[in-house]
Amino acid sequence: MIYFIERGEKVMRINAVKRTVITGVLLSLLSFGLFADQGTTAAVFLKLDQGVRPISMGGAFVAAADDVNAISWNPAGLSQLEGFEVSFMHSVWIVDIFYDYLALAYAAGEIGTFGLSLVYVNYGSIPKWDEFGNPQGDFSGSDIAVNLAYGTVINKELSLGITVKGFNQSIDEEGAFGFAADIGAIYKLPVEGLQAGISAQNLGPKFGFGEAFLLPMILRIGASYTGIRNLMLNLEYAQPVETNGIIAGGLEYWYRDLLVLRMGYQYQGMFDRNKYYENYAGPSIMAGFVIGAGIKIDIYEIDYAYRQFGVLGSSHRAGLTVKFK
Numbered sequence: 001m002i003y004f005i006e007r008g009e010k011v012m013r014i015n016a017v018k019r020t021v022i023t024g025v026l027l028s029l030l031s032f033g034l035f036a037d038q039g040t041t042a043a044v045f046l047k048l049d050q051g052v053r054p055i056s057m058g059g060a061f062v063a064a065a066d067d068v069n070a071i072s073w074n075p076a077g078l079s080q081l082e083g084f085e086v087s088f089m090h091s092v093w094i095v096d097i098f099y100d101y102l103a104l105a106y107a108a109g110e111i112g113t114f115g116l117s118l119v120y121v122n123y124g125s126i127p128k129w130d131e132f133g134n135p136q137g138d139f140s141g142s143d144i145a146v147n148l149a150y151g152t153v154i155n156k157e158l159s160l161g162i163t164v165k166g167f168n169q170s171i172d173e174e175g176a177f178g179f180a181a182d183i184g185a186i187y188k189l190p191v192e193g194l195q196a197g198i199s200a201q202n203l204g205p206k207f208g209f210g211e212a213f214l215l216p217m218i219l220r221i222g223a224s225y226t227g228i229r230n231l232m233l234n235l236e237y238a239q240p241v242e243t244n245g246i247i248a249g250g251l252e253y254w255y256r257d258l259l260v261l262r263m264g265y266q267y268q269g270m271f272d273r274n275k276y277y278e279n280y281a282g283p284s285i286m287a288g289f290v291i292g293a294g295i296k297i298d299i300y301e302i303d304y305a306y307r308q309f310g311v312l313g314s315s316h317r318a319g320l321t322v323k324f325k
Contacts, residue, residue: 041242042213043167043178045121045143046202050101052089052303052319056292057250058264060234063197063224065186068105068321071115071149074184074199074220075161078113078151081105089319094309096124101319105149112152115163119145128172139172149182159186165202171209180204180215193227217241222248230254244268250290262292262305292317299323 051069054061061069065077068085089101103117121143128136144167151161163182168175184199198221206212222236232252239245250264266288292305305317 040213041216042207043143043169043180043202044216045099045119045169046145046165046167046180047216047218047240048091048099048119048121050089050117050119051087051103052292052305052317053252053262053294053321055307055317056262056264056290056303056305057232057234057252058248058266058288058290059238059246060222060236060248060250060264062184062199062220062236062238063186063195063222064232064234065184065197067323068103068115070151070161071103071105071117071147071163072101074186074197075115075149075151075163075182076159076184076186076197076199078105078107078115078149078161079153079159079186081107081113083107084324085321086324087319087321089317091315091317093315098122098124112150115147115149115151117147117149119143119147141169141171143167143169151184157188160184165204169209174209176207176209178204178207178215191227194223194225196223197221214241258296260294260296260303262290262294264290266290299325 049055049059050072053067054069054073061073063074065074066080067077068081068087070077070080084107085105087101087103091099091101093099099119099121101117101119103115105113105115107113123141125138125140128139130136145165146167147163147165149161149163151159153159161184165180165182166177167179168177180202181204182199182201183203184197186195186197188195199219201218201220202215203217204215206214218238218240220236220238222234225233230253234250236248237245238248246266246268248264248266250262252260252262254260268288290305290307292303294301294303299322301321301323303319303321307315309315
């Protein structure tokens, strides 16, 4: 009798969790009914991709999310970690913009996995004029975000996670603070090595300097396959609230657990109408292509990613990840 009672209580808890997940996903989908025009969302730095490894695979990482970078892509993936991980990335982005990213995650056994990440964006020096067009020197702008995350295993198939974000934007002498949240889930499918993932990112109130706008919400859904030795294949669809959907694919191949090669591609309708090569009549097909590589020595992994942005130039990301045993 006690066995059946305990079993019944467990089933009720699982059903309650499933209802919570379904409710959260539905609310997230409803929030994406509030479409915004392109260029009319606020705190757009929240859309910047974090982590050299996910970026190298074209940003197709929502279903994999198997390292500390899950904080930024799908917090449910934190449940797949073992031990303590730290990752740092420096990105030389377009024009004079650069940004840095630091992430830490600790697996606390059955309690779950906790994560913390910091993002800092610097826009460089920008010329300043008064209302009459007279130069007034230079000013600068910057963004900073602090993210707290948690991921846990619900059962052998399902994992859930949440990331809470606090961020601040500064332009010259003005500043504004906001907050948002990500929610995510990962589900292991019956096929060996295949799992699906979904996340809703940047959910929160409107933000802005004076006039407020929607945050750059993004809904991601994808699949990851690791059934082939040393190889990971990822596919993802991302729907930003203000632009065309993005189809992304990526792969990762390890050689003797020492060297790794990664490739990825993103397609956003007509090869992304915002990216053109100079003196070229059509959109840049190469603008969505990313390639990366890395080397692993004991608990240390050094990674690099290169991406072409067409007429805007290219970006370089370098990072170090340490996985303590």
